[in-house]
Each structure stands twice: as C-alpha cells, then as structure tokens.
Amino acid sequence: MRMLKAELRKKYMQKRKALSSDEAFLLSKRIFNNFIHYFKPVKGQKVHVFIPIEKFNEIDTKIFINYFLDQNIRVFVPKVVDELISVEIFPGTEFETSNWGISEPVSTIDSGETQFDYVITPLLYCDPNGNRVGYGKGFYDGFFQSISPSSKKIGVNYFNPDEYIDDVWENDIPLDYLVTFTEVLSFFKGEE
Template sequence: MKKSDLRKKYLEKRKSLSDVEIFQQSETIFKNFVEYFKPLSLQKVHIFIPIHKFKEINTQLFTDYFFSRNIKVFVPKIADAKLISVEIFKDTEFAVNRWGISEPVSNEDSGIIDFDFVITPLLYCDSAGNRVGYGKGFYDGFFENISEKSKKIGVNYFNPDENIDDVREEDIPLDYLVTPTDVLSFFNKGLE
C-alpha cells in the first residue's frame, strides 16, 4: 500500500479511538517499553510531545518516569526548517506553536547525537521497520545525524499488517516498534 493511503487509513483508525482507549493503550505501550528496554539513570532519551488532535500516544507517562529515574530527556523542535533536540527538565517552559504543538520555548539545540533511545511518532510501521509519518521528512533528517547506536523506537497502537510499497532510498527504518501487544525488533541489533 502507498504511504499516502496508509496515512489516510491510520489517521481514520486513530480518530475512532476514545480518550480512555488512548490512555489505556498508551499505558500498556509505556509498560512494554520499560520492561523490554529497562532504561537506566543518566541515559539519554529523545521523545516526542504528543499532538493531541492527532490522538498520538500519551508520552507524558514516559517523561514522568524518566524524570523520576534521573534519565535525561530531550524533545524535538522545528527550528530553521529542521528538527533539533532540546533538553527539557521538570520546570521547562513550553508554548504552543502555530501548528498547535506544544514545544519548549528554548531554541537551543542540545547537540546530542548519542541518544540511548529515540522514541519516534508515527502513523504506521510495516514489518521491516519502514515508517509512515505525516510526510514532512523531519525524522529521516534527524536520524541521518544521530549515532548508529541510538535505538530508533516507534510507538503505535497498531501492529504491522501490510507493507509500504513506496519506500524511498532516503527513508531510514526504525529498529524497534512498541505496541500494546508486542515489542518488535527489525534488525536484531539486540540490547547492548
């Protein structure tokens, strides 16, 4: 199936989820992530702030856990047409941008490239780790500039059940996908 068709299909599937389903599934995804990856104090995690109107996974569960375990937290921000990584803390000031997305007020790129985990938003991921996002390519550009050892982890409500037909050469696949029912590894990188 083409990315544009998958994007439309999975946006529709998300629209049908209730707030209760979103919270419950987000909680299960979070638990699956922690049980599988066992993040440790002082590790570095890049994680997205959810776009509520698109019913994205509730990542507040993750960030609260990371802060409570002294894990360093970084979030994306679009600055000068590229995705940068801003370190956040419990008291970081946020503002809603022109697209309705909450992001840190700071424009200071952390310069970090050796994240332990990059928790990535997506609409769909196929069984090879190919991702369908919103079509802007920000994460592919971001993935190009981080360490190869950084684990690129997608989180989604849905498991892969169809292939993406129009994967481009510049598309960078995920290493893992965490859903409410599974943690899938695409490249057998293993946990180091």
C-alpha cells in the same frame, strides 16, 4: 498486502481518530509498560521522545517523560526550527504551543546531542520491515541521519504492522523496534 504511504497515512489517521480518549490513554499506558519492561531504561541514559499532538490522538508520551524525569533519565524533545532540533528538558522547563499545535520548549537552543540511548519516534504506521509512515514532512528522516547509528530508533503505535509500504524511498531510515500495546518487535540488523 502492499499499500502506498498516502493510503496508509489516511487509513491509520482514521483508525487513530476512532479511538476514544480513554482507549488511547489505556493503550498508551500499556505501550509505556511494554517499553519499560523490554528496554529497562536506567538513570543517566539519554532518551529523545516526542511530545504528543493531542488533536491527532498520538500515543501519550507524557507518561514516558514523567517517568524518565522521575528516574533521572535525561530527556530530550524535538523542536522544529527550520529543521528538527533536540532540546533537553527538565522538571521546570517552560513550553509553548507551536503554529502546528505542538507543545514545544520555549528554548531554541539545540542540545547538540547525537548519542541517544533511545529515540522514541512518532508515526502513523510501521510495516513489518520497520519502515514508517509519518505525517510526510521528513523531519525524522533528517534527524535520524544526524544522530549516532547506535541510537535505538523506536516507534510506538496502537496498531500492529500488517501491510507493507509499497513506496519506500532510498532515504527512508527504518526503525530498529516497534512497541505496541501487545508486543515489542525488533527490526534491528546489528552491526554490518
């Protein structure tokens, strides 16, 4: 079945809102466990990971962030300053809530980092080809263009990819992997 991004955005926003906070947390923990088991991140690696928008019931990536910091894995988070920049965080980093209700570091200093081991990416939906539906702002497509092609782009989602996105655009950059609470799917094409 094929659907337009706008239809998928609406459908999966509603499905996500229907989850209780307990369900969302339990599924987030299972997604985290699948990520750790599959990718086995180690000390010194660099991970860019989004901070969840709680009102949108996003995957609880604070579980990921706490684990990475405990394991001395370098953590970078997004901050929107006209465009999406990448700010490195540490256990004592100070945060503030943006106009969009997103927790972001107070710092506006872009790390300049472009070589990440993993980029854990927010989404509402991902199709069987790795094409993602976000909130429609295009921040991550721009961010993906600015980082090394070897950085693994990994979506995390409560839902499996069933429908295909009918209106994939030329500038859309697909994910390399999708981690759900049941499995890890690879869309990785490798070196061309």
